[in-house]
Amino acid sequence: MAMRYPQGVDVAAATAAGFVLDRCEAVPALIGNPADFLIVTGLAGTARDIAALTHDSAQIYTMAGAMGGAVMIGLGLALARPDKRVLVATGDGEILMNVGALATVAILNPANFSILVVDNGHYGETGWQKSHTSLGVDLEKIAIGSGIQRTRTVAAESELADGARFLREGNGAAFVVLRVAPAEPPSYKRNFDPAACRNRFRTALLGA
């Protein structure tokens, strides 16, 4: 299916800057079997990516507020459950709101923790304004500077297979920037009730 670009987005500039992959194909390719992970998502785009991929399963916790919290929710979960692999899938805008969390992740460096930033260089939910990553900010360099030792940027189809392995292997926190076109995420109507989603997640994981 062809990518749907919102009106007003500067597609030529995004393409020239390397934001070309279709998230609707690249995110599922990177994640592979989502049942391999407990997944925490950011708001809007990545919540829709993961809800569509898993049919809003009980192994995901999606956000629709409390922006800036996704990485730390994932970290708390990873520390509490060293027996499970935890993946945070979030957007460039969401992670920019609390880049300090990357420093906190780095000093803990849990082996079962991976962060996937779906970077479209825009705030898609609020009218497709450019984010800092369209204007020269490099999230992988921020992660490296924060002390995260295992990092990748995936911007081409040929890099997807390596990125997929990287997310599920290794002995320290992994950080992958997936650079995608500023096009619409999958449309999917997920559960927006944060308490119901908490109960659903805990019941599936803990049986209580």
Next chain:
Amino acid sequence: MAADAGGRWQAALYDLLRRHDVTQFAYVPDAGHRILIDRSLADPDVHSVALTTEEEGVALLAGADLGGGRGVLLMQSSGVGNCINMLSLVKGGRFPMLMLVSMRGDFGEGNPWQFPMGQAVEPVLQAMGVIVIRVDTPDEVIPTVEAALTMVFQSGNAVAVLLTQKLLGAKAF
């Protein structure tokens, strides 16, 4: 700072939290929580999580709860202001949340910068659905935190225990 008196109840407080299976200690460093922080760093059975800003701790402990873990957020009163929007997660998701807040801008404070947030701590927390309990004397600390642990991990509430400057003493300037 009444450091000696603080030392006694802080050691007992750490043991109390561990008896209640608290295994994630999240904090932005503060003198009022020094002993709890040091004990958590020395304890191989817990995660001692130094934060860059207090709102990280709110999200961390929500994640711990998703995995069946328990934690505590240690911060100074100024840090409460950094948590406000992240408490949407706690209120909306009905996550259990235990916060121990060492107060500034309170009884006998000599730094005028501490007053705006110090005086706003209670109304701000209450506006976000957090139950606030003040502790003014060393004898009250353990029974109060014990009560808070029940309110949080048995009844599923968010509770902040304020360790006031009557308890901690005002920092000299």
